[in-house]
Amino acid sequence: MSVLRAQGLGKKYKRKWALSGCSLDIEPGHVSGLVGPNGAGKSTLLNIASGMLEPTTGTIEVCGGTPGSGPEQLAKVGYVAQNTPVYSNLSIEDHLRLGQHLNPNWDEAVARTRVQRLGLDPRQHAGKLSGGQRAQLALTIGIAKRPELLLLDEPVAALDPLARREFLQDLMEAVAEHGLSVVMSSHLVADLERVCDQLVVLVDSQVRISGDVEQLLAVHHRLTGPRRDVDTLPVDQQVVSAKHTDRQTTVVVRTEEPILDPAWTVAQLSLEDLVLEYMANPVAARPALEVLR
Numbered sequence: 595m596s597v598l599r600a601q602g603l604g605k606k607y608k609r610k611w612a613l614s615g616c617s618l619d620i621e622p623g624h625v626s627g628l629v630g631p632n633g634a635g636k637s638t639l640l641n642i643a644s645g646m647l648e649p650t651t652g653t654i655e656v657c658g659g660t661p662g663s664g665p666e667q668l669a670k671v672g673y674v675a676q677n678t679p680v681y682s683n684l685s686i687e688d689h690l691r692l693g694q695h696l697n698p699n700w701d702e703a704v705a706r707t708r709v710q711r712l713g714l715d716p717r718q719h720a721g722k723l724s725g726g727q728r729a730q731l732a733l734t735i736g737i738a739k740r741p742e743l744l745l746l747d748e749p750v751a752a753l754d755p756l757a758r759r760e761f762l763q764d765l766m767e768a769v770a771e772h773g774l775s776v777v778m779s780s781h782l783v784a785d786l787e788r789v790c791d792q793l794v795v796l797v798d799s800q801v802r803i804s805g806d807v808e809q810l811l812a813v814h815h816r817l818t819g820p821r822r823d824v825d826t827l828p829v830d831q832q833v834v835s836a837k838h839t840d841r842q843t844t845v846v847v848r849t850e851e852p853i854l855d856p857a858w859t860v861a862q863l864s865l866e867d868l869v870l871e872y873m874a875n876p877v878a879a880r881p882a883l884e885v886l887r
């Protein structure tokens with residue numbers, strides 16, 4: 595069973611598509627990184643998955659239900675939105691009590707331990723917290739809610755490096771101990787590299803690649819060799835990008851077949867390289883291959 599399955603999902607604002615033709619299939623028990631340029635549609639996708647937004651086209655199923663369909667669905671899906679909303683006039687203590695009241699699977703021990711470890715005073719009003727502390731409070735509630743799926747929109751952007759590392763560790767623990775699934779958008783690819791085993795790259799409102807990080811890295815290669823026209827490459831090699839100098843050609847290709855041409859020097863890509871290649875080259879030089887599963 596998928597934890598998130600979307601088919602032809604789209605969202606249109608007036609005449610502009612914020613998300614279009616988005617098809618995804620995310621299996622449970624994974625941490626999926628959602629990356630893409632500013633305005634690519636990441637928040638839109640997460641907002642739809644959480645039930646905050648209605649799609650204009652397509653279908654989406656999250657944890658076996660329809661987003662926003664009722665209390666049962668709300669309990670299954672946790673969402674920490676980009677601006678980490680908290681109630682300014684409520685104290686941290688009030689937030690925890692509210693969390694306990696509203697969430698059937700609430701883990702009080704996790705919530706208390708995190709608040710204590712973060713050195714937060716439970717009596718403090720959320721409106722007086724720093725941006726990073728607010729984010730920590732929202733993330734604590736997200737984890738303590740014990741959802742099946744936790745959707746995080748740039749969760750670590752406001753955190754200092756140590757807090758970021760600790761939060762990502764907490765997340766990994768929740769995944770290992772409770773089988774939590776996570777879909778997390780971030781511009782910090784190094785962080786994603788540490789915690790994500792699945793990757794979704796969204797560019798210009800469309801999914802460019804998605805799949806298992808190791809598999810994606812295994813099928814992408816940077817080829818460098820004497821200058822040549824990319825149209826002469828074997829048909830199984832999907833060209834992601836091509837650069838030429840007078841004498842040399844460098845191409846990034848996606849292929850499941852071995853690179854047999856001895857004229858090429860073949861190099862593997864890092865996750866950051868892979869993401870940047872797709873972000874910098876929004877349109878595939880050849881038609882996209884099947885999405886990897």
Ligand SMILES: Nc1ncnc2c1ncn2[C@@H]1O[C@H](COP(=O)(O)OP(=O)(O)OP(=O)(O)O)[C@@H](O)[C@H]1O
Binds near residue numbers: 612631
């Ligand atoms: N309420 C809205 N009304 C009109 N257009 C919107 C609205 N919300 C988002 N958009 C547009 O939809 C597109 C996708 O926005 P979205 O916030 O989903 O991108 P994003 O990938 O999350 O970006 P970022 O990395 O900057 O957070 C953008 O072009 C944005 O301007």
